[in-house]
Amino acid sequence: DAGVTQSPTHLIKTRGQQVTLRCSPKSGHDTVSWYQQALGQGPQFIFQYYEEEERQRGNFPDRFSGHQFPNYSSELNVNALLLGDSALYLCASTLGPGVGETQYFGPGTRLLVL
Amino acid sequence: DQQVKQNSPSLSVQEGRISILNCDYTNSMFDYFLWYKKYPAEGPTFLISISSIKDKNEDGRFTVFLNKSAKHLSLHIVPSQPGDSAVYFCAASEESGGGADGLTFGKGTHLIIQP
Numbered sequence: 001d002a003g004v005t006q007s008p009t010h011l012i013k014t015r016g017q018q019v020t021l022r023c024s025p026k027s028g029h030d031t032v033s034w035y036q037q038a039l040g041q042g043p044q045f046i047f048q049y050y051e052e053e054e055r056q057r058g059n060f061p062d063r064f065s066g067h068q069f070p071n072y073s074s075e076l077n078v079n080a081l082l083l084g085d086s087a088l089y090l091c092a093s094t095l096g097p098g099v100g101e102t103q104y105f106g107p108g109t110r111l112l113v114l
Numbered sequence: 115d116q117q118v119k120q121n122s123p124s125l126s127v128q129e130g131r132i133s134i135l136n137c138d139y140t141n142s143m144f145d146y147f148l149w150y151k152k153y154p155a156e157g158p159t160f161l162i163s164i165s166s167i168k169d170k171n172e173d174g175r176f177t178v179f180l181n182k183s184a185k186h187l188s189l190h191i192v193p194s195q196p197g198d199s200a201v202y203f204c205a206a207s208e209e210s211g212g213g214a215d216g217l218t219f220g221k222g223t224h225l226i227i228q229p
Contacts, residue, residue, distance in 0.1 A: 004157070043217070056215060104160065
């Protein structure tokens with residue numbers, strides 16, 4: 001049973017650049033959520049994708065955008081990177097939104113912006 | 115504005131004793147609460163959850179208590195084992211989405227089980 005996978009594991013970028021992170025949900029899951037975890041903080045909800053559309057969004061600027069593909073995998077794009085975007089980016093998946101399921105998390109992508 | 119607060123950054127407990135991790139919340143719309151455990155270099159792993167219609171949920175060594183009037187929940191681990199050493203996150207969601215909606219997390223408590 002394949003769990004949630006994310007790529008790459010680590011990434012270094014410079015200010016102003018753009019980055020794309022990838023996530024494959026757990027087998028059988030169709031809903032993907034993205035979280036940002038800064039050092040010493042808990043994960044913060046960025047957005048959730050279901051049926052290839054953004055269903056929910058947290059308090060993040062438009063520089064953060066996403067996409068979900070027909071196979072349920074997802075991408076997180078961040079434009080015009082800032083130093084403060086340095087964080088662990090976590091992807092979580094569930095079977096359907098709002099059905100009482102719990103979210104399963106991937107190991108994350110650690111992004112460093114210099 | 116922290117809607118979910120875990121006021122103890124760390125907690126040290128002797129092996130075999132009870133570990134009690136606390137969490138407070140401010141948003142009255144939260145109706146589903148979860149605890150996640152996180153080891154270094156891994157994503158958070160779901161432990162146990164509780165709906166706002168209950169005040170207690172038990173799963174093996176783990177029990178979560180919810181006090182809605184005080185907006186407080188706690189996770190009890192009995193007996194504590196060395197493998198329980200990890201960072202524990204309290205999380206909440208609203209609008210009856212269960213745990214499948216966007217979660218609001220606390221900052222976490224680092225639990226250390228001493229042999």
